[in-house]
Amino acid sequence: xxxxxxxxxxxxxxxxxxxxxxxxxxxxxxxxxxxxxxxxxxxxxxxxxxxxxxxxxxxxxxxxxxxxxxxxxxxxxxxxxxxxxxxxxxxxxxxxxxxxxxxxxxxxxxxxxxxxxxxxxxxxxxxxxxxxxxxxxxxxxxxxxxxxxxxxxxxxxxxxxxxxxxxxxxxxxxxxxxxxxxxxxxxxxxxxxxxxxxxxxxxxxxxxxxxxxxxxxxxxxxxxxxxxxxxxxxxxxxxxxxxxxxxxxxxxxxxxxxxxxxxxxxxxx
Amino acid sequence: xxxxxxxxxxxxxxxxxxxxxxxxxxxxxxxxxxxxxxxxxxxxxxxxxxxxxxxxxxxxxxxxxxxxxxxxxxxxxxxxxxxxxxxxxxxxxxxxxxxxxxxxxxxxxxxxxxxxxxxxxxxxxxxxxxxxxxxxxxxxxxxxxxxxxxxxxxxxxxxxxxxxxxxxxxxxxxxxxxxxxxxxxxxxxxxxxxxxxxxxxxxxxxxxxxxxxxxxxxxxxxxxxxxxxxxxxxxxxxxxxxxxxxxxxxxxxxxxxxxxxxxxxxxxxxxxxxxxxxxxxxxxxxxxxxxxxxxxxxxxxxxxxxxxxxxxxxxxxxxxxxxxxxxxxxxxxxxxxxxxxxxxxxxxxxxxxxxxxxxxxxxxxxxxxxxxxxxxxxxxxxxxxxxxxxxxxxxxxxxxxxxxxxxxxxxxxxxxxxxxxxxxxxxxxxxxxxxxxxxxxxxxxxxxxxxxxxxxxxxxxxxxxxxxxxxxxxxxxxxxxxxxxxxxxxxxxxxxxxxxxxxxxxxxxxxxxxxxxxxxxxxxxxxxxxxxxxxxxxxxxxxxxxxxxxxxxxxxxxxxxxxxxxxxxxxxxxxxxxxxxxxxxxxxxxxxxxxxxxxxxxxxxxxxxxxxxxxxxxxxxxx
Numbered sequence: 001x002x003x004x005x006x007x008x009x010x011x012x013x014x015x016x017x018x019x020x021x022x023x024x025x026x027x028x029x030x031x032x033x034x035x036x037x038x039x040x041x042x043x044x045x046x047x048x049x050x051x052x053x054x055x056x057x058x059x060x061x062x063x064x065x066x067x068x069x070x071x072x073x074x075x076x077x078x079x080x081x082x083x084x085x086x087x088x089x090x091x092x093x094x095x096x097x098x099x100x101x102x103x104x105x106x107x108x109x110x111x112x113x114x115x116x117x118x119x120x121x122x123x124x125x126x127x128x129x130x131x132x133x134x135x136x137x138x139x140x141x142x143x144x145x146x147x148x149x150x151x152x153x154x155x156x157x158x159x160x161x162x163x164x165x166x167x168x169x170x171x172x173x174x175x176x177x178x179x180x181x182x183x184x185x186x187x188x189x190x191x192x193x194x195x196x197x198x199x200x201x202x203x204x205x206x207x208x209x210x211x212x213x214x215x216x217x218x219x220x221x222x223x224x225x226x227x228x229x230x231x232x233x234x235x236x237x238x239x240x241x242x243x244x245x246x247x248x249x250x251x252x253x254x255x256x257x258x259x260x261x262x263x264x265x266x267x268x269x
Numbered sequence: 270x271x272x273x274x275x276x277x278x279x280x281x282x283x284x285x286x287x288x289x290x291x292x293x294x295x296x297x298x299x300x301x302x303x304x305x306x307x308x309x310x311x312x313x314x315x316x317x318x319x320x321x322x323x324x325x326x327x328x329x330x331x332x333x334x335x336x337x338x339x340x341x342x343x344x345x346x347x348x349x350x351x352x353x354x355x356x357x358x359x360x361x362x363x364x365x366x367x368x369x370x371x372x373x374x375x376x377x378x379x380x381x382x383x384x385x386x387x388x389x390x391x392x393x394x395x396x397x398x399x400x401x402x403x404x405x406x407x408x409x410x411x412x413x414x415x416x417x418x419x420x421x422x423x424x425x426x427x428x429x430x431x432x433x434x435x436x437x438x439x440x441x442x443x444x445x446x447x448x449x450x451x452x453x454x455x456x457x458x459x460x461x462x463x464x465x466x467x468x469x470x471x472x473x474x475x476x477x478x479x480x481x482x483x484x485x486x487x488x489x490x491x492x493x494x495x496x497x498x499x500x501x502x503x504x505x506x507x508x509x510x511x512x513x514x515x516x517x518x519x520x521x522x523x524x525x526x527x528x529x530x531x532x533x534x535x536x537x538x539x540x541x542x543x544x545x546x547x548x549x550x551x552x553x554x555x556x557x558x559x560x561x562x563x564x565x566x567x568x569x570x571x572x573x574x575x576x577x578x579x580x581x582x583x584x585x586x587x588x589x590x591x592x593x594x595x596x597x598x599x600x601x602x603x604x605x606x607x608x609x610x611x612x613x614x615x616x617x618x619x620x621x622x623x624x625x626x627x628x629x630x631x632x633x634x635x636x637x638x639x640x641x642x643x644x645x646x647x648x649x650x651x652x653x654x655x656x657x658x659x660x661x662x663x664x665x666x667x668x669x670x671x672x673x674x675x676x677x678x679x680x681x682x683x684x685x686x687x688x689x690x691x692x693x694x695x696x697x698x699x700x701x702x703x704x705x706x707x708x709x710x711x712x713x714x715x716x717x718x719x720x721x722x723x724x725x726x727x728x729x730x731x732x733x734x735x736x737x738x739x740x741x742x743x744x745x746x747x748x749x750x751x752x753x754x755x756x757x758x759x760x761x762x763x764x765x766x767x768x769x770x771x772x773x774x775x776x777x778x779x780x781x782x783x784x785x786x787x788x789x790x791x792x793x794x795x796x797x798x799x800x801x802x803x804x805x806x807x808x809x810x811x812x813x814x815x816x817x818x819x820x821x822x823x824x825x826x827x828x829x830x831x832x833x834x835x836x837x838x839x840x841x842x843x844x845x846x847x848x849x850x851x852x853x854x855x856x857x858x859x860x861x862x863x864x865x866x867x868x869x870x871x872x873x874x875x876x877x878x879x880x881x882x883x884x885x886x887x888x889x890x891x892x
Contacts, residue, residue, distance in 0.1 A: 007697035014691050014704050017631045018711040024627030025718045026619060028725050037730050037851060052728050052848060053830050103721040107388065110731070132731075182858050212858075215826060215851030215877070260851075260877060 027099040031106045033113045036133035036258030037216045042092045042115035047126045049135070049156075049256070051214050058209070058218060059157045060137060062088075062117045062124045064236050068151035077141065078119045088119040121145040135256040142249045152243045154252055155236040156220065163191065163210040164230055164237075166202050167266060170194040172230045179212070187262050198233045207237055208265050217265040219257040226254065273447045277454025279440035281309065281462075287347050288312025290354040295533055302522035303469070306515035307534050310541045312351070316439055317432045317544070319343050324413045337411035344442045371472075374482065375464035378489035383457055385716060386492075386501060389733045390724065393452045395502040396735055396847075399770040399779065400424065401434060402448055406773050408438040422813040423769070423779040425842075429505045430544040448771060452503075459503040459511065464489040466514040471682045473522050474647045479692065483685035483708070484678075490712035491681070494723045495612075495620045496670035499677045509546040510674040513553035516542070517560060521647060524564045535561055549671055552661070556654055556675070563650070576649075583653075587660035595665035611667045620670070623722055626715040629680070632687030639690045640683070648686065655679035729849040736767055737849035739878040740825070744771030746874045747881065751821065759809050760823035761790070761831035763845045764879070768823060777811045781842055786810075791839050794832040799867030806884050820884040822870070824860050826850030827878075851878045 032041035038049050046061030062077040069075075078088050092115055094102060105111075114127040127138045139154055158164055163183055164173045171180065171191040184190055194200075205222035207230060222228035222239050229238040243250045259265040288311035292304060301307055323339055326332075332339075386394070400423045407413075407420045408431070417424040417431050441451065467488030472481030493499050499507050516538045523530045539557060542550040563570065612620065621629060640648045658676035662669055673680075688708065695701045724733040744767070747758070752773040758765060759777065766780035777786045786809045793805050806820045827846040831839065838844045852860075860880045863870045874881040 003696050004700075007695045007700045010691055010694040011700050011704050014688075014695070015707055017691070018628075018707060021625075021627040021631060022711045022714045024622060024630070025715050026623045026722060027718050028722045031721065031725060032728065034728055034731050039728060051850075052726075053846070053850065100718065103718055107717055107721045110389075182861075183854065186854060186857050186861070210854065212854040215853050 023096070023100070025100075027096060028103050029093075029099055031099075031102050033106055033110050033128065033130050035130045035135050035256075037260065038218070038258045040113055040128050040130070040135060042090075042113060042126075044090060044092050046117075047113065047115050047128055047137075049218065049258075051216070054214055056159055056211055056214055057157075058159075060126055060139070060154065061157070062119070062122075064155040064157065064234070065124070065139070066153045066155070067147075067149040068153060068240065070150075074153070077122055077124055078117060082119055088117060090115060090117045121147070133258045135258070136253060137256060138251065138253045140249045140251045148245065149250070150242060151240060152250055152252060153238050153240040154254060155231075155238050156256075157236050158209050159211050160235060161212060163208075163212070163262075164232075165191055165208050165210075165262075167204055167206055167208075167269075172200060172232060174232075183210075183212075189262060189266075195232075199229055199231045201227050201229045206269055208262060209237075210262055215260075217259045217262045219259060219265045219269050221255045221257065221269060223254060226252075270447060270450050272444050273450035274454040276440050276444045276446050277451050278458060280436060280455050281458055283344075283348070283439055284312030284316060284436060285309045286312065286355050287315060287351040290351045290358055291315055292534075293358045296531055301519065301531070301534065302526065302528075303515060303519040306512065306519055307537070310512065310516075310534075310537050313432065313436055314537055314541055314544075316343070316347060317430075317435050319347070320413070320435050321415055335411040336413050337409060340408065340411075340413070340438065341442050344439050371468045371481065371485070372465060375468060375485055375489075376461050378464045378485055379457060379461040381713075382460060382489045382492075382500070382716065385713065386720060388720075389731065390727075391732055392449050392734050392736050393456060394724070394727070394733075394735065395452065395456065395498075395504070396780075396845075397502065397504045398448075398452045399766050400781075401437065401504065402452070403770045403779060404431065404434045405437040405441065406770070408434055409441060410773070419813065421779075422777065422783075422811055423766070423781055425778070425781050425783075428548065429546045429550075432541070432544045433505045433508060456501065456503050459507070460489065460500055462515075463500045463507075463511055466511055466518065467678060467681060470514050470518045470678055471685055473518050473525070474651050474682055475645075475686060477689065480682070480685045480689045483688050483692075484681050486709060486712055487681040487684060488678070490709075490716045491625055491677075492716060492719055492723075493620075493624050493673055493677055494719055495623075496668070497672075497674040497677065499674050505546045506549045506671055506674050509542055509549045509553055510678070512538075512545070513542055513557060513675060514678050516557055520557070520560055521564070525647075529565075530561065548668070549674060552658075552672060553675055556658075560650075580653075583657070587657070587663075591660065591663045591665070611665065612670060613665075614663070617663065617670070623719050625684075626711075626718075628684055628715075632684045633680075634687070635690050636683040636685070636687030639686050651679055651682055655683050727848045734849070735847060737878060739851075739876045740764075740767055740849060741771060742876060743823070743825075743874060743879045743881060744768050747772035747774045747821070750873070751819070754819055755814070755817040756819035756821050757809065757811060757814075757817055758821045758823055759786075759790070759806055760825060761828040761846060762787075763831070763847070764823050764825040764827045766845075774821065775811055775814050777809050780845055783812075784840055787840050791832075791836060799863055799869055802863070803867075803869045803884055803886065807886055818886060820886075821873075822882040822884050823879060824852075824856065824882065825879040826852050826856065829853070829856045829859075849878055852880065 030041060032039040038051055040049050045063060046059045048057040048059040050057045063083060065077045066074045082088050112127060112129045117124045121144045123142045125140045129136045162173055163171060165171045169191050171193045174195055180191055205226060205228040207220045207228060209218040220237055225241055227240040231238055239254045241252055243252060257269055259268060285305060285308045288308035291311045292307050320340060320343055323343055324336060327339060403423050404417060404420050412420050414420050415430055416427045418427050420431060464485045468481040468485040471484035472478055488500060492501055499510060520530055539554045542553045637652060640652050655676060658672055661672045662676055692701060692704055695704055727733040727735060729737055747768060756774055758768055758774045762780040762782045765776035769776040769779050789805050789808050793802050796802050806822060827850050830846050830850050864872045869885045870882045872880060873883050
């Protein structure tokens with residue numbers, strides 16, 4: 001019995017020392033999941049899609065996401081005042097244990113990433129679920145102030161020099177004609193500038209983004225009950241829908257597909 | 270694939286079989302322990318000696334036959350003479366049974382480590398294989414010298430002779446290898462041998478199989494991922510360390526059995542270590558000869574040395590050296606790539622944590638305590654070496670982390686002793702097995718975090734790799750069309766480095782492109798006029814290989830990412846674009862402009878990540 005107790009005691013000591021040793025390892029602090037030729041990872045301002053070493057980010061952010069009121073006025077989930085006063089929190093910087101968990105998950109599987117923001121009256125969770133070149137974006141919002149919004153908008157930002165276009169070849173961003181010509185000749189397409197409106201809703205709920213300094217094309221696909229709108233002024237794509245709470249949470253989602261070229265995007269989606 | 274894997278095994282097997290006959294001729298008394306290391310070293314030195322002599326005689330005699338044929342002849346003759354002799358010479362009485370389990374366990378550890386390491390990484394992750402394969406391929410194409418920098422300008426200085434590459438070339442001579450399969454094979458066997466060497470050394474020092482097995486696990490699953498790369502990468506420094514450990518183990522085993530180690534094999538071992546890496550080899554030889562002399566004359570020395578005083582003096586001297594190395598001006602040493610490899614104490618502590626977690630924090634003191642308490646001569650001696658090499662690693666000089674490649678084996682023995690001090694107190698059989706299982710799990714845990722950290726900058730699509738399929742296809746095109754043309758390929762350092770190895774089309778320095786060429790390439794990014802770009806490209810010259818009128822301009826995604834870096838980064842020899850990048854619309858527009866606005870650029874290949882232009886000299890240059 002004494003031998004067994006001694007063995008248990010030393011086993012326990014060994015486990016504790018090994019446990020501390022293992023947890024004392026340095027874990028990567030900015031792991032990212034991969035989808036097609038892009039990566040996705042949480043940052044201080046939201047969940048961003050980007051490419052290694054290229055410095056351009058397409059972000060899903062509570063600073064841009066919004067609720068819409070009956071008078072058509074809107075307010076972002078986290079207001080400028082809250083940003084300036086820093087009265088919100090997020091978990092982009094994970095603690096050591098979370099970093100370890102995320103590192104293991106992404107080392108072996110690479111299937112999801114998420115970030116949570118908390119403001120005075122809201123908790124917003126963004127989740128990206130990845131399968132090959134497809135990212136399903138889920139956002140759940142809970143309102144702590146018992147407000148019950150009717151319409152919520154999700155957004156994804158784009159860059160000033162992006163080609164933002166639809167399935168019919170309408171180009172919704174202002175770009176010099178020689179740039180458009182280069183695009184058309186490179187990809188064998190015929191984009192035509194359509195700049196009549198600063199904001200335009202797309203009937204087939206599909207929009208494509210190509211940045212000349214990135215390799216690949218981002219395709220965004222809304223659901224039938226959603227309005228997919230290009231907001232050229234704010235450089236965001238808005239995905240808006242009428243919502244109803246479920247377990248006191250408002251959940252919305254949409255799909256992002258990442259392709260090698262606009263031709264592949266148009267033929268696949 | 271099977272041929273490449275076999276050729277990889279031949280890297281170790283061919284010199285061993287050649288050397289076995291040679292060793293038996295010299296050592297009829299059979300006094301060698303672990304004779305395989307002496308077989309390998311003797312065979313390697315014999316092969317290299319014959320190669321060097323033949324090359325220089327052929328040079329002096331002005332023999333016109335290409336050296337590639339002479340080299341193939343040398344390997345063929347050595348194989349023909351020495352390998353069949355293995356079947357007729359007298360065998361050593363080796364207790365093979367004693368080594369079956371450690372050999373199998375080493376293989377299992379190496380296989381597990383390799384499986385974990387290669388998750389999401391389809392190609393070898395050893396960046397250095399490209400330069401070593403480039404030199405090897407040059408030898409196979411008849412370019413040879415004792416000095417690596419004279420075979421290819423990828424080697425800017427001579428840190429070692431070409432013995433390592435000659436052995437690689439010997440194993441590839443008669444086979445059409447797939448480069449990545451070959452390197453996967455040699456790296457796996459290297460890792461296997463690292464695990465086995467870790468076991469054998471720890472077992473010989475402590476007399477404990479358990480300590481040997483723990484050391485084996487540490488040898489395989491602990492990856493020193495900064496500068497030294499002991500286990501996962503086969504390169505001259507890691508190979509030197511591996512052979513040193515086998516030689517050290519052989520020496521102490523022979524001395525323990527009361528036999529004397531034949532001086533000829535001590536000399537051959539020392540020469541091999543030096544030829545294989547001048548700096549790491551010199552330190553290895555110092556400890557190898559030091560060990561031999563210490564044990565040879567210990568009866569004379571021991572009564573005259575007060576161990577405590579010697580230890581105290583050693584610690585004071587080491588501490589002084591560490592402090593002074595941080596103060597004295599060493600700008601002359603800290604130049605070029607070396608500048609990037611001066612690690613602060615904080616960096617070194619973080620490197621240690623990334624490599625081992627906090628294992629050393631607990632188990633090194635316990636190990637030292639046990640060694641001090643037991644006062645066994647060999648374990649005390651091991652501790653001395655571990656501390657001496659550790660002090661060298663702590664010096665504030667460039668590249669000193671390379672010495673960890675030697676220290677890691679000794680350091681692991683100390684940790685293994687520390688672990689076993691606790692484990693042997695677990696006397697219940699089942700609980701002890703559980704504790705070994707938990708140890709393996711912890712080492713896997715540390716290894717995965719370390720690998721995740723190391724590989725996170727290598728993301729390209731769903732892989733973590735230095736290279737992609739598209740670049741391999743580009744290299745295949747170059748090999749088919751230009752490998753016999755003496756063309757000079759120009760791109761950013763990383764693209765050059767990879768393409769030169771895979772296509773055998775020459776570049777200026779590969780990843781170690783010289784500073785003037787880097788400046789020329791930097792100027793090209795500001796240039797719009799195709800004529801001026803052409804002129805600049807023809808200013809890039811290879812100092813080793815004869816000039817040619819064909820220039821190939823490889824415009825890869827990496828090239829454009831590199832061109833967007835600061836001037837400082839572009840001149841930094843340690844800065845590379847480590848992962849593949851695809852061409853963007855802007856990149857494609859640049860390429861199209863160059864091709865359409867000038868007839869000096871002809872697009873000969875393009876895919877998603879690279880375009881290759883053949884460059885024609887402008888009229889101005891032709892005049």
